[in-house]
Amino acid sequence: MIPSAFEYFAPASVAEAISLLEQYGDEAKILAGGHSLLPAMKLRLASPGVLIDINKIAELRGVVINGSINIGAMTTWHTIEHHDGLKSACGVLPEVVAQIGDIQVRNRGTLGGALAHADPAADAPAAILALDAQIRTHGPGGERTIAAGDFFTDMLTTSLEPNELITAIIVNKLGAGEGAAYAKFPHPASRYAIVGVAAYVKMNGDKVSACRVAVTGAGPMPTRQGDTEQAMLNSDGSAEAIAKAAEEAGANMDVLGDIHASEDYRRAMVKVYARRALTTAVARARR
């Protein structure tokens, strides 16, 4: 399979990439790791007239950890998976990333690319929501920061403007009393999530003082689970409290069925995986 013809640019800076986006508008697509876009182009599901390859923009790569964690948009899964600083500052991220695709996919795929693509079954978006990350973008008007909760708007759709580029993802370090986890039911061939649940829990003494839960794979877009989060808040984080909260998961979201799993089955699995993710997150928060 061969993509349809396109013009190719490989800008060396963010500014150059933005001006190409402005010049070519809707015709243009950004090429990051390419492991969603190129397969879509080969299947002719996407036929951009212009491809702007941002792989040569060095400033978009790398992880910087100081007060918080700054992950360049073009940082590969491989880098995140094996980053020792990240493992201690926010271990759930390398853990989630290690479950994406396979080694070759992780060698090329990038965090920024995956968020911009917003695949409804991708792993990282759930973690980004549960960690309440900030997504830094650059456009013709300059920089702005989008909260993860405002970023995903529909299937394969984000609040990114057509001429905007994600430059970095900002995540808070996990401190004492905080724990996060990801539980995933992978499709056996593609490794995409049939259901994936990311959970963040903060314990204040014996009480849950903050909780965020996000589901991927089940619906048209990664979705926070407000009812589950509310049920966890001020609870003691016991197995009973978790089981009760997990029962609320999936209640207020669209859940889709397909040949791999029916809607009913996915709804059931959302609860099971919410319970698993919360159980691990609470255990980690208590450590």
Added chain:
Amino acid sequence: MTTITVTVNGKPYTRDVEPRTLLVHFLRENLNLTGTHIGCDTSQCGACVVHLNGVSVKSCTTLAVQCDGAEVTTIEGLADGAILHPLQEGFWEKHGLQCGYCTPGMIMAAADLLKNNPNPSDDEIRHGLEGNLCRCTGYENIVRAVRYAAEKMNTVNAD
């Protein structure tokens, strides 16, 4: 057309390609290096795995223009003249193939795995080859072949 220069198995090649040319087609059709196979063509089977600047990638999901100035190693570049690479020898000795279609990608993926983890457990070998599908062997002999290569490479390095 775009002019690119790619060093493949140590030899630089300058060619004009269409931007939409995939690396696997560039290798097979422009350079006649047909050891790299096209299997699923949807980034899942791993038959097309090559090394790009020392890292294993699926060449069916990489554009040739992205490799301008890069170094690519294919299965043809693995042996040292007539001396098989330990992985090639392992696949031979341990019967790690039947039809052989997946083998070039399997070996290139395993080479990347052993570079990062010279002494993998069987579980780590299986996890490391998650992106490579074989429809003949049931994987048992492939795991043995990779283990054979790891042991041989460790022995050679220890000497």
